[in-house]
Amino acid sequence: MTMHVVKDIDAQTKAIIVLESLAGRTVAEICREYDVEKTQLWEWRKAFLLNAHKVFDLTHKFEILENEILAPDVHRMVIRAPWIAKVRQPGQFVIIGAEEDGDGVPLTIDDADPTEGTISLIVHAVSAASLKLVGTPVGGGVPDIRGPLWCRHSVSKP
Template sequence: MFKILSNEMIAENIYKMDILAPRVAKSAKPGQFIIVRVDDKGERVPLTISDFDSERGSVQIVVQALGHSTKKLVSLGSGEFVKDFAGPLGNASDFISEDFELLRNKKVVFVGGGVGAAPVYPQVKFFSDLGICTDVVLGFKNENFVILKNEFESLNANVHFCTDDGSFGFKGLVTDKLEELIKSKNIDIVVTIGPMIMMKFVAELTKKYDIKTIASLNTLMVDGTGMCGGCRVSVNDEIKFTCVDGPEFDAHLVDFDEAMSRQSTYKEEENHKCRLDGDLNV
């Protein structure tokens, strides 16, 4: 059993939770994820690690409560427990194994959308701790959906918030702001995490400018082990499994249309489960 240290709603249907999991916290690296199971009958839910504190022994996750299992998870309060909290899983970001001096000479831009801002945070924090300033472009529907604002602004980074309606920060899409940066700076690498459609358009933009781009496909994962096959994705016309081969891939080689189609595989089953539970918001 794993104790919930805190559970805070940070935007509509979005919660930030700290879980006491010392072994996971000790080994976690930016880019990795965990599998959480609320109880004996609960399904396995893969969630990207948004932060971790090895001294405290805590791991932070950001949960968007949309389906049956995530709604059940966020209903738990501080002091309660989840049955399983397994990890860290998946491959860490490639930056972790690179020569730090080489990293200092690279201009890196992170592009996150919605709850995708959460897994962007530990990577930006990794650079910030090394004294390397990166650019971060974060897109949200409006100011009510902006998350982790204070956390990002506390880092050594140039953070550009974007909202569709202009209610906070830059008015427009993340690709609009990204193109502004591309035209004003010599960017070496772009890392994008968020909705599949957003990552597709980020990849199309950076391909036009011949900028290396990495996409995290964590939203495709189902059981997190590769056994269910639900996270299959075509990368350079080869079949990969997001949870064991990724979650990060060369964005210019990913078949995003196929990936978006795969995301809807279990949508009807999820809606059916929510209807059985009396949730009418489906």
């Protein structure tokens, strides 16, 4: 009896495979092309369809994984933000929205882990928005992160 080895397929490729199956190609044809089992493709389709509404969910939040107090009113926060973790560069910052329609808090990205899809920020809680942000517990989230943005400084010669 031969055992089929499951290939490690990234999320983007899985989405492409599912979309091709929804667009009318036969499951057998797609499975041959991508070398996947039919049962696997049906599981991906089911998960895709059950979670499709999240694309349009405006209450999606970026999850807070750590909220460590470093000093009075100073927190180190780790937030799940895969795209930002992947593309950020040194010196860039993000604007974190603690509330759906509230003011944003501009924060320099302290560190990022593209493998884990996380960014870490040091927050000095002084404004109402930053106090609300640091008051969000681990497992909670922030509804909006804009960025990464670049802060360029120019020095003129005398």
